[in-house]
Amino acid sequence: MKFSRIAAAVTTAALAPAVLIASPAFAAGPDAPAAGHQPAPTTPDQPAPDQAEEDRKTILAIIAHPMASEFMKEAGRKAIADGPQAMRKFIEVDQHKIRIDDYRIAILRLLPAAGPGLKEGINKVLSSGDDIEKLRHFYDVTQHELRDDDNKVEISRLIGTGGPAVKEAGKKALRGTPADRAEFLKTGRFLAQASDDLVELARIDESWDGPILSEAISKLMNGSPTPAELRHFLEVTQYELRDQDNRVAIAKIIDGGGPELVKAGRAALAGTAADRAEFLKTGQHEARAKDQAAKDKAAKDKPTPGKDGQDQGNGSGTGAAPTGNTATTAQGHNGAPLATTGAGDNTTLIAGGAGTALIAGAGLLLAARMRRAGAEG
Template sequence: MTTAALAPAVLIASPAFAAGTDAPAQGNQPAPTTPDRTSPGQADEDRKTILAIINHPMASEYMKEAGHKAIADGPQAMRKFIETDQHRIRVDDYRIVLLRLLPDAGPGLKRGINEILDTATKAEQLRHFYEVTQHELRDDDNAVAISRLIGTGGPAVKEAAKKALESSPAGRAEFLKTGRYRAQASDDLVELARIDEGWDGPGLSEAISKLMNGSPTPAELRHFLEVTQYQLRDQDNRVTIAQIISVGGPEILKAGRAALAGTPADRTEFLKTGQHEARAKDKDQAAKDQAAKDKEKPAPGKDGQEQGNGTGTGTGTGGKTTGSGTGTGTGSGNTAVAAQGHNGTPLATTGAGDNTTLIAGGAGTALIAGAGALLAARMRRAGARN
C-alpha cells in the first residue's frame, strides 16, 4: 500500500544520512588548510564532526564504518572523510533508499525515481527528490488510484472516495491505507445478502448466514467473496448434479458424470445448458423407442384375421371364400374377406371348396389370397369367352 508517510520513518530502517545538509554539521565547516597544516585543535573538531555524522540515527552502516576508519587513520583521513568521502557515501545512500521505494511506488513515482537515478549526480538533488518530490508524485498516484475506485467501487466506496479526493494528501493516503477497506466492507455485506437471496444451494447460504451473523473483518469479507463463495458454489453444484443424474436418462447420466469429473466451470455449464440438452436427447430417444414398439404390435381390434362386414357373395362349398376384401360368404363355417377388383366389386371365388380355405395370418397369407382371387377371375373370363 502506498502512503504519504514522511521520509524519516523509512530512513530509520534504511541506509541513512548525516544530520543537516550535505555539508558537515553547522559550526564544523572544514578549514581550507592542507592536511599537513592541520592543528591539534582542528583534528579535535574534525573528530567531533565525524562522530556527529556517524552517530546520527539515520547514518548508514557504510557511513559509520568509513567514519570510524577515518578517525583511526588520523587527521589527514578525517579531513578527507569530511571534505569528500562523506558526500560520496551520502549519494550512494540516497540511491539505495530511493531504490527501496520502488516496490510500493505507483506508476508516477516509479518513473520519477528512475529518472532521478539516471540524471542526478549530487546529493542535494537526490535529497530534494527524497524529501519533497517523492511525496508530490506519491500523492498524484494516490489521486489516480482513488479516481479509479470512484469508477469501479460500490456505493459506499464511491462516496468515501469522493470525500478523500477532495481532502489533503494525508487524507488521501489514509483512505487508501484503511478507509477504502472500511467502505468496501459495507458494500461487501450488501453483496453477500444479494448472493444469499439468489442462491438455492444449502452450503453457500449457510456459510453466508454464519459469516454475516458474526463479526467479520473487511479482509475476511473480501476473502469470502473472492475465494470461499466459489468453492461453496461448486460444492452445491456437485450435489445438484448428483441428484439430477440419479433420476435422469442415459444422456443425462453421461453428461452429468462428465461434468462431475471436469472443472467448476464445466459443472456450472452443465446446470445452465448441458442438462437441458441431454434431457432433450433422452426424450427424443424415448419417443423413437416407443414408436418402434408400437409398430411391432398388431393394429387395434385385429387378432390376426380381418373380419368382413360388407355384403357380397362367394362361391364354393361351405361358403368359404379365398379373397381378401370386404364381404361375407354364404353358408356355414369361417368367413374370410373376398378380394376386390379394380372397380371395387368383390372378385369371384375359385369354388375349390375347403381345400382353398386360407387363414389370414400375415403378409404372406394376404399375398396368397390375392393371387388365388386373381386366378379365379381369369378362369371366369376364359369360360365366358368359350
C-alpha cells in the same frame, strides 16, 4: 693569542647592546615594575583553535544524522581513530562521496512500493548523475509529490470499480490532503469494502437456493468477520461452496433420469466447476430434450398389431384375439402415456405385449369352456 683575545672582546662588545635591548627590564627603563607585577594587557592573546578537536566534533555530528548510513558511521569512526589527517580527508572528500551513495541507495529502496509515476521519477533522477542537491531534493520533496499523484490515480480506479461505500470514501479522500489519500489506501478502502461486502453477501444469500452456501453465509455474517475474511469469502470460498451445492443438485437430477440426462450429468460431475454450472444452466435441458425425442421416435416406430396380416379375421380356431386394434398402451391417470425412467421405450413395448398376451389367453380360456360345454351336452 693577542689577536684571539681582541676578536673575543670585539664580539662581546658587539653583542652586548643587543642583549640589553632584548631584556624586558632594559626595554622598560628604570621605572618599570619588577617582574611578576605587570598589569594585565588590554587585549589578551587568543590561543589558536584546536583543529583536530573541531574536526572530531564535526564528524560526530555527521554520523549522528538520521540519513547517515552504517557505512557513513563506520567510515567516520575510522577517520577519528586514524588521526587529524584522516579526519580532515573524511570531512573534505569522503563524506560527500558516501552521502551520494547513501541517497542513491535510499531512492532505490522506494521502488518496490512505488506507483508508475514514482518509478519513472526514480529512474530519471538516478540516471541524471551524482548531483547531491538533486538527489537530496528528490528524496526530501519530489518523491512525496509523485507518490500522491499515484495515489490519486489508484483511488480513482477504486471508485470506478467499487461499491457504494468505497465510492463515497474514495471521493472524500480525493478532496482531502495527501495524508488523507495515503490513509484511505492504507486502511479506509478496506473498511469501506467490508461494508460493501456485507451487502453483497446478503444479496447472494437471498438469491441462492443451495443449502451449503447459504448456511456458510449465515454463519459468517452472524460472527465478527474481518475485512480480509469477507473479501476471501467472496473471492474464493463462495465459489467452492457453490460447486458443492451444484454437485448435490446434479446428483438429484440424474437419479432416475433418461439415458442422455444421466450421461450428461455424470460427465459434468467428472468435469470442472464451470462444466457443472453449465449443465445446470443449459446442459440438463438439452439432455432431457434428447431423451424425449428418442422416446417419441420409439413410440412412432412401434409396430401396431393387425397391420402385418397377423391376428386378422373372425377367428380361425387358433385362439386368436378378436379383430380390431388390440394394442394396449400404459396410461396414467389422465390417459397420457407414462413417462420412462431412463430405460428407453422398452417399458412401453413390454406393457403392450403383456396386454396382447392377456387378451389371447382369455380367448383360449373361452374356447376351452365352449368345447367342454358342448361335450357335456
